[in-house]
Amino acid sequence: MKKILLLGNGAREHVIAETFLRSADRPEIFVVGKTKNPGLAKLAMDYLLADVCDRDAIREFAHKVKPDFAFVGPEAPIAYGITDMLLEMGIKSASPLQTVGRLESSKSFTRNLLEKYAIPGNPKFKVFFSEDGIREFLESLEGNYVVKADGLKGGKGVKVSGDHLANMDEGGSYAKECILECGKVVIEEKFIGQEFSLMSFCDGDNTKDMPAVQDHKRAFDGDSGPNTGGMGTYSCANHSMPFLTESDLRQAADITRLVAKALKQETQSHFKGIMYGGFIAVKDGVRLIEYNARFGDPEAMNVLPLLKSDFVEICEAIISGDLNNVKIEFENKTTVCKYAVPNGYPDEPVKGEKIEIGEMPEGVRMYFGSVDEKEDGLYLAGSRAVAVVGIGDDVSAAEKLAEEGVSLINGPVFHRKDIGTKALIDSKVEMMKEVRGA
Ligand code: GLY
Numbered sequence: 001m002k003k004i005l006l007l008g009n010g011a012r013e014h015v016i017a018e019t020f021l022r023s024a025d026r027p028e029i030f031v032v033g034k035t036k037n038p039g040l041a042k043l044a045m046d047y048l049l050a051d052v053c054d055r056d057a058i059r060e061f062a063h064k065v066k067p068d069f070a071f072v073g074p075e076a077p078i079a080y081g082i083t084d085m086l087l088e089m090g091i092k093s094a095s096p097l098q099t100v101g102r103l104e105s106s107k108s109f110t111r112n113l114l115e116k117y118a119i120p121g122n123p124k125f126k127v128f129f130s131e132d133g134i135r136e137f138l139e140s141l142e143g144n145y146v147v148k149a150d151g152l153k154g155g156k157g158v159k160v161s162g163d164h165l166a167n168m169d170e171g172g173s174y175a176k177e178c179i180l181e182c183g184k185v186v187i188e189e190k191f192i193g194q195e196f197s198l199m200s201f202c203d204g205d206n207t208k209d210m211p212a213v214q215d216h217k218r219a220f221d222g223d224s225g226p227n228t229g230g231m232g233t234y235s236c237a238n239h240s241m242p243f244l245t246e247s248d249l250r251q252a253a254d255i256t257r258l259v260a261k262a263l264k265q266e267t268q269s270h271f272k273g274i275m276y277g278g279f280i281a282v283k284d285g286v287r288l289i290e291y292n293a294r295f296g297d298p299e300a301m302n303v304l305p306l307l308k309s310d311f312v313e314i315c316e317a318i319i320s321g322d323l324n325n326v327k328i329e330f331e332n333k334t335t336v337c338k339y340a341v342p343n344g345y346p347d348e349p350v351k352g353e354k355i356e357i358g359e360m361p362e363g364v365r366m367y368f369g370s371v372d373e374k375e376d377g378l379y380l381a382g383s384r385a386v387a388v389v390g391i392g393d394d395v396s397a398a399e400k401l402a403e404e405g406v407s408l409i410n411g412p413v414f415h416r417k418d419i420g421t422k423a424l425i426d427s428k429v430e431m432m433k434e435v436r437g438a
Pocket of ligand 1: 230296299
């Protein structure tokens with residue numbers, strides 16, 4: 001029986017643990033997480049309550065557990081070199097080392113990598129170390145720009161003209177703020193189109209893609225309101241998206257394959273783990289918005305329940321560089337995931353309030369996120385609280401199940417009712433038709 005050290009305590013890590021436990025080996029899972037996730041706690045052999053970047057605590061726990069390998073859920077431990085520390089202890093991870101994890105933690109690293117290795121998908125972009133030339137570059141982009149802080153900012157470092165930045169003065173001020181904080185800033189062209197996530201397993205040489213997923217970042221129905229970590233997602237039975245052509249999906253997969261190769265050449269290190277490309281379909285193909293070096297949250301909850309292959313075997317192949325010899329299959333089903341989040345989320349979420357959860361209908365999966373389990377029940381911990389996933393043969397069946405399930409979470413919470421509905425998906429297809437001029 002294998003032992004796996006899992007870092008993280010959200011809904012993403014809950015589904016990761018569940019997927020590990022479907023493996024033929026029935027491994028033992030040892031969790032490190034800041035709060036006690038009741039779902040993970042049920043699945044874990046042992047659970048260390050500690051920050052996922054607490055080197056001393058993790059070292060001591062890993063020393064005691066002696067895991068066969070580690071898996072990291074969130075981005076911060078990768079950026080802070082926890083996988084490197086584990087490797088020094090002789091523990092390999094199916095998650096990347098810090099140097100290749102820069103794919104997520106440094107926006108300028110990734111843009112420069114694509115440029116240096118002539119990989120398609122980059123926007124017009126420039127990296128600035130001072131304010132010199134910022135105004136001129138913003139003007140050259142005719143006011144359609146994105147300003148990206150060059151570090152991990154929990155999804156809050158990217159600001160887009162028209163959405164968060166009303167004019168070039170605001171764009172320039174935010175860029176200066178980023179330089180003060182991170183030493184540099186990336187400014188790039190803004191794209192118009194439909195975004196999608198394509199996550200791929202990667203062993204440093206080979207990539208194997210998962211079904212594509214679309215996330216919904218805005219807090220409220222109709223894609224309105226402030227940006228969030230992601231309110232919900234859907235994936236389709238054919239593993240593509242209704243607004244993508246076959247060539248779009250192939251282009252995205254090719255970019256990831258080429259980036260893995262370039263990373264190896266550039267760093268002499270293999271990217272081992274999950275390469276999560278945030279792409280956008282535009283008028284004439286696909287562009288890269290950003291890479292993450294981990295599973296998406298909620299995207300992990302769309303794809304992992306569909307994984308027919310053995311996840312422990314996949315992780316071992318990622319570590320040994322043998323991914324091409326493992327058959328990776330996903331069920332041809334549709335999924336819709338909806339998050340119940342605290343009232344006031346994301347700006348002023350209520351915290352410490354009790355929630356009650358009714359019995360989920362058959363076919364519905366539920367994953368605990370930012371909740372605290374106390375003796376008398378479950379309490380909101382301030383971020384996305386509970387994710388509910390409906391799985392069906394078509395999108396309307398999956399959406400109905402997800403909606404039914406998420407409505408059974410009672411307390412000061414809300415969710416988006418429109419994610420996965422035909423009306424919202426049709427509007428995205430129509431938008432892409434307009435963008436393509438079809
Ligand atoms: N779905 C957004 C993220 O995981 O970063």
